[in-house]
Amino acid sequence: MSYDTAASATWPADLSAYCFEVPYSSDTVLFDSAKGIRLFDTAGREYLDGLSGVFVTCFGYDCQPIIDAIRDQLRVLPFNPPLHGVNRPALELARSLVALAPASITAAKLVNGGSECVEAAMRLARLYHRTHGNPGKIKVLSHYHGYHGSTFGSLSLTGRPDVARFGPGVPGMVHVWPPDCLEEFWGVDAEVAQHLAASMIERTIQAEGPDSVAAVIVEPVIHLRGMAISTTAYLSRLREICDRYGVLLVFDEIVTGFGRTGQPFAAQTFGVSPDLLCVGKGISGGYSPLAAVLMSQRVAEILGEPGRPRSFAPSHTYAANPIGSAAGAAAVRLFQEGSFLTRIRSLSHYIEPRLRATIAGRGALRAIGLLYGVKLAADGADRSSSGAKVARACLKRGLVIRGQDDWLAMAPAFVTSEADADAMLDILGDALDEVFGGRP
Structure with a gap:
């Protein structure tokens, strides 16, 4: 053919x-x-x-359980006033995502796509430090050659030269080299590269000033480096470094999440739990725009008392809407029940x-x-x-x-x-x- x-x-x-x-x-x-x-x-x-659309249509293009869930929701509530309430599918989806995630995750903020998810994670990181009396911790470290989205904040985290045509990005975004680039550009041995790249992140936090750094965000598998796969040793070291300097660790799992790596999330595949987990793409099976930022207990606590409802604004008009939430809830249910x-x-x-x-x-x-x-x-x-x-x-x-x-x-x-x-x-x-x- x-x-x-x-x-x-x-x-x-x-x-x-x-x-x-x-x-x-x-x-x-x-x-x-x-x-x-x-x-x-x-x-x-x-x-x-062979690409699931773009890492999205994990159940194919005619998944009847998700189609039925959307159809049924359309008949009863296609939209709810977001300033006045929420809907049942959104509550179900949040609970399901928390149950699917690492044990440290206790809350989910639903959004419309990966870029919004990353933006929300950035805002949460800064809010976390402000709430704890450290308003100067605003900088975010990310990888050169990584990709985190197309809105202005998420694009500022994207360390690629082709985004420079839009002019200067959001202040406070600092880029560091990932292990894969050390291997290819300087011929560093793979194991040594993992160690050096983690050390460079620590040195960068020290150089920028730990009292100015809010978060480190990484893709466990860097898509635009030809699926450069991190190691457990590298991600574990990042976890240790972030803890040492009071910095939040954020995993961008828009591509790797929802089963792609053989576990619900790459965080579980590598055995390293971040403070914030950005998930999207396959989360609705491609049947509705949908993503979520998942929060660890210590981050979620700044949004409300433990065991009580939490809130985080400003938000987006279509965030947590009934149709997208119904699609996501059905996709998670199918994922769990379908082995x-x-x-x-x-x-x-x-x-x-x-x-x-x-x-x-x-x-x-x-x-x-x-x-x-x-x-x-x-x-x-x-x-x-x-x-x-x-x-x-x-x-x-x-x-x-x-x-x-x-x-x-x-x-x-x-x-x-x-x-x-x-x-x-x-x-x-x-x-x-x-x-x-x-x-x-």
Whole structure:
């Protein structure tokens, strides 16, 4: 199967009214429908979704329990006045998320997306220190080459040069190098890199002044570094450093959360509990915009007495709305009752060795649960753009993955069958052959 995606779709004559999320090109697909893990464009062309949309549609595109929950909620309460009350699905979802999270987590603030979630975590961190008599602790440390969102505060935490076009970010955002960059840019041994990167964070806190630093936020798996996976040793060291200097530790688990790493959250996979846990993407299965910031007991206590209702404002009009909350509550219920952790681990054990064989020396595989990154080799292709070339070759064959710079990312849905996984890997192998000139 091979076709020109844009040419195969029936596009309107005038596209000027719509502002695309990413630049329009010959690869842009006009999607029309979906079923299971398959998408269809307006010409009826079929695409296997090897990315779960973008780490979101973990139950596929026709998950009846979530659809039914949304339909039922639409009939009784599509929206409630947020200044005057809340709704039952929101209460259920908050309780379910707290139960799913590490034991230290006791409260959940529902929002609409990952960027809002990170913004809320930043505000909570500053409020925490102000409440405890330290209003000067406002700075937040984050990784270079990490990604934390597209609103201005979360974008300021994103340590990538391409965001500089928007001008100076929010004051007080400080970037540090992650272990993976020390390995690649300076040739540091992997184990040593983990130690040095943690030490650099401690040195940075000391240099900025511990009385000025509110939080450290990290992705346990850095998506835009080709799924660079942290180690338990690194994250544990960060936990120790944050405790030593009175700094909150925040995990951005927008990508890794909700089962992706083989546990409900990467915090449990690595055995390190943060003070704030940002979760989103798969939390509603892709059926409604939804995210949440989960709080440890010591953070939650600044919002109200233990055992009593808590509040945190200002908020957003659609935060904790009945439709999104119903979708999320149904997704969490399905996740728990459908033995999905067992299914995730089984599918990951099936895919990983086959994916490694498919790559066949043309890159290094990074795998954790159903989250895969491939750091591509330089030989046979221009490394700086090889990821995009392979992703485009996959798309024209009917497979959706992500490719950028010198890396690829895959994140199959939890409901992917072994046969569908084989079909994805066959396409990926053909695409790699096209870009790299055949298997070594």
